[in-house]
Amino acid sequence: VSAPLSTAPLPTRELEEIAADAVVRAKNAGADQAEAVTGASRAFTVNVSERKIETLKQSASRSLGLRVIVNGAVGFVSSSDLRPDALDDLARRAVALARFSTPDEANQLPLDEEVAGDDGGDLGLWDPEVLELPAEKKIAMCLELERIALEADPRIRRTDGASFSTRDGASALANSSGVVRSSSGTSVSTWVVALADDQDGKQQTGVYGNSKRRVRDLETMEAIGREAARRATARIGARPVPTAKVPVVMHPDIAGSWVSEMYDAFTGEAVLKRASWLTEKLGETIAAPMVTLVDDGRMPGGLGSGAWDGEGVPTRRNVLIERGVCRMFEYDVYHARRAGVRSTGNAVRGTSSVPGIGYHNLYVEPGRETPEEILKRVGRGFYFDDQGSYGFNSVTGDYSFQAQGFWIENGQKVHPVEGVTVAGTSLEMLKRIVAIGNDLKWNASVACPTLLIEEMTLSGT
């Protein structure tokens, strides 16, 4: 049903050449310094609903972003038109735009010592099987996934769709200091949303999926479909509980999302602007002694892994919290110059924007207890495993999310809960982590094991 994608790797050499060429054109147009990034990607997505294909989408994209510095001021342009005369036009436009920006001596390309380093060898980011997998097979897997979710339980009569997608991408960077770098990687992801019938026409949702670099790292469709169905049926009969201050067990999905929300406070940008709740906390104890938070740019097979950051600086393993102590903040070149430090390899970007500070693979190191052992420690409390999208204040660390989960009595989940919120402040929550599970699993570029937080405010009826 679908055209085969080429299985040849994307031409990183050609992307490097286009980037280097754009830098030359920018210099010719009057830039003091220039940096170009190019990207190419191919993607295939099938969505299934009601046991048949709903959409089939195939794409191939190329794009370029060009940053120029003229008298210390920055101009930025991006386009998907990579023809030579179009690049000349873009280069002139970038130089003209820079004249409107404010000169700032922190606007620099990375120093030689910042870009020095090796590529770390094979990080396991490329899986040829992602490209070799025929479209028919991907479609069949997606249909199977939805079928398993539908047949897992009689109370599941429909889904909100199943999806299977593959992507491969390559990017290159060149700058006027002579740095030329490139990388490429694959990813595959699949998910299904199971809907279970509850009372009065209401439905309960169970979402589960995988996102991986390699096809062989995916769980079976059987396992994914059953887990989505289990999540949906477990919520049938969910009800609010009265407002109370209780211990909260955070499912890894919820804990990982909290860790990701907290990241902004660890960026040099927020710290410099004093917009971080960690501004004065470097070297201080900010979490329970069992907490170690790491950002590893070179984790083998990591979805956020890559040898270089968005400015060509080698990535590395940064320990942000070490046994409860705030050890460091993360920087791109601009904010490092402002703070008088070196880039930590954390410039992240696509081709359509200037770099910002971001994490690669961010995680809390696992503890020894199983999630079941953690649950048993709770006499009366809340098991928190689904949340609303908004509820975090990145300036204060205040946390307040719509929550779904289970009421816990004597170490057992006794009934599903919805219509409540869970609130606290991040500093307080970090210090009151009393257990960390051994269940660290990667399904994104952020991960956290099960956490037990001694007390949070649950608002309900």
Add this chain to the structure above:
Amino acid sequence: MLPDLETLLPRDLVAELIALARSQGAEFAEVYGEYTIHTAFSLEEDRLRTSSYSVSQGAGIRAIVGDQTGYAYAEGFMPGDLREAARVAARIARDGKAGERPAAFRVVDRPAPFTLEHPAPQALDESGKIALVRRANDAARGYDPRVHEVSVTFADASRAFQIGNSDGLWAADRTFLSRLSVSTLALEGDSRQSGFAAGGGCVEDAYFEKDRTPEEVAKEAAATAVTLLSAKEPEGGSYPVVVAPGWGGVMVHECFGHSMEGDTIRKNTSIRAVQKGQQVAAKGVTIVDSGLVPYSRGSFRVDDEGTPAQRTVLVEDGILVGYMWDLLNARITNNRPTGNGRRTSFRDYPLCRMTNTYIEGGHETPEALIASVPRGLYCKSLGGGSVNPADGNFSFTVTEAVMIENGKLTHPVRNATLTGNGNDAMLKIDGVASDLKIDGTTGSCGKDGQWKPVGVGQPTLKFSAITVGGTA
């Protein structure tokens, strides 16, 4: 400057691509071409950090057979790339009878709901846009010595697009969006709080002088941050809530609007699919989706499938009377499309999406609604919100609120979260004021990974009880 799209993507080529996309038996095919220019000027810490310009251009080709869609796109307008995309999209169908190219196109000539003589993205040059940014920065910093940091961005998008489809429809238009947004950080002792405000929409340059000046936007953002410094944490629990007019309409958008979109109705994944003719909101509540609201970023002449914008009544006096439809879901269910087929860019197929969604004004005064609450929360401004359309669970962050005690506004409150189930939230409205305001300046709605500008609106509304999350 936007190019003439039809010279890049002429009708003859579009007709050929439609035929190619139907070569395997697709019943319907469509070619959407687009050329969009984005510019942005961002100021942080008193410095204009970056001035940027980007172009996004290409065409997306869709083939439909039954309820199945094939989609592919090409960056740019090279005929070879476009033909390849058409062949890929065509493969959604198999071994079917090839469809023909449209004999002639019928141009959709519905007049625009409003016209811009001097759209801001074009009427203002770089210096003019930067002047707005600097004025906002100065005003925010001058508001109070506790304002420590200010970030201001002026961003705009000028888009030319055209649609040709196998029914013979041809539509082309241009849209111009601009937005001035201000973020503030206020510090006092150990306390830090942030504020945000924005202005813009489908507006002319004069809007920023007459309707909403950079100074007004800046003062609003600064005042929020400063007020929150002395705000208290909310009391957790379920109690009466009054929501201010305008942006508060994000609640009706999330709690109700999403469950009225044609895809969820057709697939029966929304509880609303079986509620036509039933009471779904309190008496006195009328809910509308309209792409015709003047100067809103959710408005347009034709949607991204070429259907003219219209006003669609979803709920009349509490009774569910109509749904929103895009072309595909309308075709399958024998409904008429309502101008709700929208997509983020040529890289995406259209989805059924809201435009400007709002609750019509009633007869009460905002003062009377507040005075009727013995103990509750007045929500001055809401932040982000989300809903799960299948189970109806929603939540919103309240960026700035005020406690109501004995019918009077008392102290400011921060970090409240409103949560509940959309299935009954609209039934809990027990007061509708007459002060309808539609906010078409800043909203963007996300669905299936696609973001699209929208407007939301409401008059001051009173809810008998909503669960408020908090730590106090």
